[in-house]
Amino acid sequence: EKTVVLITGCSSGIGLGLAVRLASDASCRFKVYATMRNLAKKERLLECVRGCHASTLEILQLDVTDPLSLAAAAQQVQEQRVDVLVCNAGVGLMGPLETCSYQAMKTIFDVNVFGTIGTIQAFLPGMKRRKAGKIIISSSVGALQGIPFNAVYCASKFAVEGLCESLAVILQQFNVHITLIECGPVNTSFLANLQRMDTEGCVLQGLDPQTCALYSQYLQHSQSLFRDVAQDTEEVLQVFLEAICTPCPPLRSFTTQFFMPLTRLKLTSPDGSEYVRAMHKFVFSAGEAQGDRV
Numbered sequence: 001e002k003t004v005v006l007i008t009g010c011s012s013g014i015g016l017g018l019a020v021r022l023a024s025d026a027s028c029r030f031k032v033y034a035t036m037r038n039l040a041k042k043e044r045l046l047e048c049v050r051g052c053h054a055s056t057l058e059i060l061q062l063d064v065t066d067p068l069s070l071a072a073a074a075q076q077v078q079e080q081r082v083d084v085l086v087c088n089a090g091v092g093l094m095g096p097l098e099t100c101s102y103q104a105m106k107t108i109f110d111v112n113v114f115g116t117i118g119t120i121q122a123f124l125p126g127m128k129r130r131k132a133g134k135i136i137i138s139s140s141v142g143a144l145q146g147i148p149f150n151a152v153y154c155a156s157k158f159a160v161e162g163l164c165e166s167l168a169v170i171l172q173q174f175n176v177h178i179t180l181i182e183c184g185p186v187n188t189s190f191l192a193n194l195q196r197m198d199t200e201g202c203v204l205q206g207l208d209p210q211t212c213a214l215y216s217q218y219l220q221h222s223q224s225l226f227r228d229v230a231q232d233t234e235e236v237l238q239v240f241l242e243a244i245c246t247p248c249p250p251l252r253s254f255t256t257q258f259f260m261p262l263t264r265l266k267l268t269s270p271d272g273s274e275y276v277r278a279m280h281k282f283v284f285s286a287g288e289a290q291g292d293r294v
């Protein structure tokens with residue numbers, strides 16, 4: 001019997017890559033429900049899986065912010081069970097907090113937080129009943145530590161960490177495993193897809209010059225970070241595959257060790273002062289040797 005996997009956000013990036021990888025598994029071990037908000041974007045996925053076994057992939061419409069769309073997608077799973085649920089849909093928001101509109105912040109929380117909660121709620125009862133299942137979340141280094149000018153994105157991703165850590169405590173009794181995959185920067189269209197305020201926009205909105213200057217410095221840092229340390233989707237997918245194929249995957253799995261020195265500061269200096277100092281240095285002291293940047 002095939003492992004039934006349902007993935008959200010499959011029109012691009014990690015979701016698309018994972019759907020292709022699982023659907024083209026040489027031993028046809030998986031039946032993949034690749035879901036996306038907008039089915040008009042399914043061509044890329046179809047192109048990538050061309051030639052692979054027809055019975056391993058189905059594409060469904062699913063907007064994680066729409067309960068009716070979620071219910072309809074769940075109904076269309078022929079096997080009437082999902083063994084592995086991958087909550088991957090997510091959006092970013094970058095800019096000084098003062099420039100983030102209520103609408104933009106609400107969208108981030110609707111997709112990243114309520115969308116993830118709703119998706120889990122749709123499939124959790126079945127997993128509990130069967131006493132089997134895996135929930136895998138596309139999480140982020142920004143879910144574990146604050147990143148300047150990503151405050152709202154980090155707030156939404158932190159929320160999902162709290163959600164999953166809380167669930168994990170009881171789900172082990174149901175043989176349901178929940179795993180957060182902590183990704184650093186990944187070469188996907190995430191940067192292109194995120195809502196980003198530009199420096200000129202900040203100036204136009206009358207933001208103070210000091211914040212504008214810091215933001216402009218941050219944008220440069222972010223660009224070079226993506227250039228220097230972003231992982232390829234394939235590398236990150238390996239960690240997803242491990243979580244899918246291991247019987248009892250851990251609550252957190254890291255795709256990269258690069259941010260570990262920064263992440264650890266929360267534990268070694270619980271009052272946060274070390275982290276704030278180190279992150280400030282990491283982002284705003286350009287030109288230092290890469291080795292001392294973290």
Ligand code: NAD
Binds near residue numbers: 091189
């Ligand atoms: P991406 O932008 O290519 O993929 C995100 C996908 O989510 C898109 O296909 C988008 O259409 C979909 N989506 C957005 N709103 C949706 C909705 N309402 N319903 C259903 N789908 C929706 O970027 P990605 O890098 O593949 O991102 C996937 C996940 O990985 C996200 O949750 C993101 O936060 C996380 N992540 C990405 C990075 C990175 O650097 N790329 C780093 C850490 C974490």
